[in-house]
Each structure stands twice: as structure tokens, then as C-alpha cells.
Amino acid sequence: MKVSEKLEAIIVEAKSHIELVKNLNELNDAKAKYLGKKGSFSDVMKLMRDLPNEDRPMFGKVTNEAKQVILGYIEEQRNILEQQIVNEKLSKETVDVTLPGREFTVGVKHILTQVIEEMEDLFIGMGYEIMEGPEVEIDEYNFEKLNLPKDHPARDMQDSFYITDDTLLRTHTSSVQVRTMLANKEKTPIKIICPGTVFRRDDDDATHSHQFMQIEGLVVDEKASMADLKGTLLEVARKMFGEDRKIRLRPSYFPFTEPSVEVDVSCHNCNGKGCNVCKGTGWIEILGSGIVNDNVLEACGYDSKKYQGFAFGIGVERMAMLRYGINDIRAFYTNDLRFIKQFKKWKKT
Ligand code: 2U9
Numbered sequence: 001m002k003v004s005e006k007l008e009a010i011i012v013e014a015k016s017h018i019e020l021v022k023n024l025n026e027l028n029d030a031k032a033k034y035l036g037k038k039g040s041f042s043d044v045m046k047l048m049r050d051l052p053n054e055d056r057p058m059f060g061k062v063t064n065e066a067k068q069v070i071l072g073y074i075e076e077q078r079n080i081l082e083q084q085i086v087n088e089k090l091s092k093e094t095v096d097v098t099l100p101g102r103e104f105t106v107g108v109k110h111i112l113t114q115v116i117e118e119m120e121d122l123f124i125g126m127g128y129e130i131m132e133g134p135e136v137e138i139d140e141y142n143f144e145k146l147n148l149p150k151d152h153p154a155r156d157m158q159d160s161f162y163i164t165d166d167t168l169l170r171t172h173t174s175s176v177q178v179r180t181m182l183a184n185k186e187k188t189p190i191k192i193i194c195p196g197t198v199f200r201r202d203d204d205d206a207t208h209s210h211q212f213m214q215i216e217g218l219v220v221d222e223k224a225s226m227a228d229l230k231g232t233l234l235e236v237a238r239k240m241f242g243e244d245r246k247i248r249l250r251p252s253y254f255p256f257t258e259p260s261v262e263v264d265v266s267c268h269n270c271n272g273k274g275c276n277v278c279k280g281t282g283w284i285e286i287l288g289s290g291i292v293n294d295n296v297l298e299a300c301g302y303d304s305k306k307y308q309g310f311a312f313g314i315g316v317e318r319m320a321m322l323r324y325g326i327n328d329i330r331a332f333y334t335n336d337l338r339f340i341k342q343f344k345k346w347k348k349t
Contacts, residue, residue, distance in 0.1 A: 024078070110332075132196060148256075171198055197212070204330065213317060214315060219310050267284055286318070
């Protein structure tokens with residue numbers, strides 16, 4: 001058989017073989033069978049040894065051309081097989097657009113944050129500004145400017161965490177009101193609320209915590225009266241406990257206000273008839289307030305003959321406990337998701 005016929009036979013065989021190859025491994029085997037060291041082409045190349053020198057270039061040329069043809073078949077088949085692999089992968093990875101979407105977790109603001117933000121909205125609507133201040137405070141701003149001189153017995157009402165003789169963890173956010181007045185010296189009106197964390201030495205139990213949150217408010221103007229205070233407190237009570245609520249004021253004592261009052265709201269559970277929430281009285285105590293003591297106005301740089309003010313203090317935890325029927329203050333701080341998640345879908349009724 002002539003060389004050209006041999007090559008032709010190899011090409012025909014290789015073509016039909018390669019076309020039937022089903023995967024890349026088989027394709028590599030086929031390549032070795034025809035073009036490898038021990039393959040069909042090596043056998044043909046051995047014939048070159050017996051050829052006269054002048055015929056060798058032509059021999060080389062034809063065998064090389066035949067080799068290129070087979071390599072072409074191999075590459076063609078490789079493309080087909082690789083495309084098949086891609087197609088198979090794609091068909092397995094198809095997206096079923098009818099499947100329900102994956103639910104992802106949406107966080108919820110802590111209930112104390114929600115209550116604070118709600119109160120902030122209310123007060124911003126009434127023209128108040130929100131002020132913040134440091135949690136580590138000096139004795140002068142936490143007590144002395146608020147008519148609580150050193151060794152005054154009323155300091156016992158707010159057992160404190162002292163850091164040095166003159167610095168402590170603030171026992172109320174009133175120190176922020178003091179700072180605001182000192183920074184504004186007789187500028188009026190002052191109309192602020194001061195939300196924040198406060199600290200008092202206490203044994204923790206279901207109703208006491210050594211750390212809790214307050215929103216305190218202060219208005220100072222030439223005519224900021226008890227009537228203004230009462231109207232403001234009624235807004236707070238209604239915002240927190242419903243539009244039908246009433247309030248009543250009872251005389252009380254705070255060193256920084258004179259006169260001072262304790263504020264009760266008509267029970268939101270029984271509408272004032274008497275139930276276990278209001279202990280049968282129809283009223284629930286929600287906050288303390290009063291007319292700013294003249295000594296405080298003077299100590300903070302305001303002429304008490306010209307200016308008058310009112311102030312109030314709201315315990316945020318207490319407010320939330322009453323509103324949602326929470327009976328253990330520690331639930332706010334232990335971060336049990338079963339507690340926290342309950343306030344996700346709450347809507348005001
Ligand atoms: C200035 C002048 C007066 C703030 C006030 C209360 C009454 C009050 C309590 C409520 C519950 C504290 O969180 S609580 O335990 N607060 O009853 N706070 S008047 O009076 C001020 C504050 C600042 C310059």
C-alpha cells in the first residue's frame with residue numbers, strides 16, 4: 001500500500017472513531033491512538049527510513065498535512081463535548097422562578113428605642129428640641145445646681161455610683177437640662193427633652209434596676225405655667241395610653257421643682273373603673289413633674305423673677321411595662337429574642 005493510501009485509511013478511520021467519542025477521556029485516548037508515540041502515525045513515520053533522501057521532504061509534507069486533518073477532527077469533537085458539558089450544567093442549574101422566595105430576617109428596634117422615638121416625635125411636634133449629655137457627670141450638674149447641695153437628705157432618693165468625690169454616673173438626665181440652661185444664659189424659650197440612660201444604686205428585681213432610661217423635659221420662658229404643664233402631660237398620657245385618657249395631678253416633692261406633682265393616668269385597661277392593672281383605683285401613676293424651683297433657675301443663670309419653667313421626668317421602662325403589660329423590668333436587658341420579637345408587628349390601636 002502506498003503511503004498516501006495508508007494516510008487516507010488512517011484519516012477515514014480516525015474521523016469515524018473521533019465522531020463517536022463520548023467524553024474528553026475517550027478523546028484523549030483517540031488522540032494517543034492516532035498521533036501518540038505508539039500510534040498509527042508513528043508506524044507511518046517509520047517508513048521514512050526506507051525512502052531515498054529526495055522523497056523525504058514530500059513524505060514529511062503529506063504526513064504532516066494528514067496529521068493536521070486529524071488534529072482538526074479532535075478539536076472539533078472537543079468543542080462539541082465541552083459545549084455538551086456546559087449545556088448539561090446549565091440544564092441542571094435552571095432557576096425555578098415559581099419557587100417561593102427565601103425569607104430573610106428583618107430586625108426589630110428594641111421596644112425602649114421604639115417608645116423613646118415615639119415620644120420624641122410627639123415632642124418635636126410640640127416644638128421641642130432633643131438634647132443629649134454625658135453619662136459620667138459632675139456632682140455639681142447632677143445635684144448641686146438642682147437644689148441638692150452636698151449632704152442634703154433628698155440625695156438619699158437617688159443612691160449613686162460615685163467615680164471620684166466629684167464625679168458619678170448620672171442619676172437622672174436633669175444634668176442635661178442644667179447644661180443646656182448654663183450654655184444659653186437667659187436665652188428663651190428653652191424647650192427640650194433629654195432622653196438617656198441613668199444609674200442608681202439599687203438591688204435588681206422585677207421592678208428595680210440599677211440602670212434604666214428616662215426622658216426628662218424642660219420648658220423655661222417668661223410665662224411657662226402649670227396650665228401649660230398640664231396640657232403637655234395630657235398629650236403624653238394620650239399618646240402613650242390612648243385618646244380617651246384623663247390625667248390627675250397629686251401633690252408631691254422633688255428638690256428641683258416647687259410645687260411638684262405626681263401624674264396619674266386613667267387606667268387604659270378598665271377605662272378608670274378599677275381592675276387588677278390599676279389595683280382597683282382606676283388610676284396609674286406614670287410620671288413626676290412640677291414648676292422649676294427658683295433656686296434651680298438662679299443656679300443655672302436665669303432670673304427667677306423674670307423667668308418661670310416647668311419640668312417633668314418619665315421612666316421609659318415603666319411606661320413600656322404599663323403599656324404592654326410587661327411584669328419584669330429585667331426582660332428589657334436580657335435580650336431574649338422571644339421577648340424582643342414580640343414588638344415587631346405591634347401597631348397602635
Ligand atoms: C431642671 C429642673 C427640673 C425634672 C423632674 C421628675 C419631676 C420626676 C422621675 C420620673 C420617674 C424620675 O425616672 S424617674 O424615676 N422624675 O418625677 N423629674 S421633675 O425636673 C427638673 C429637671 C431639670 C433644670
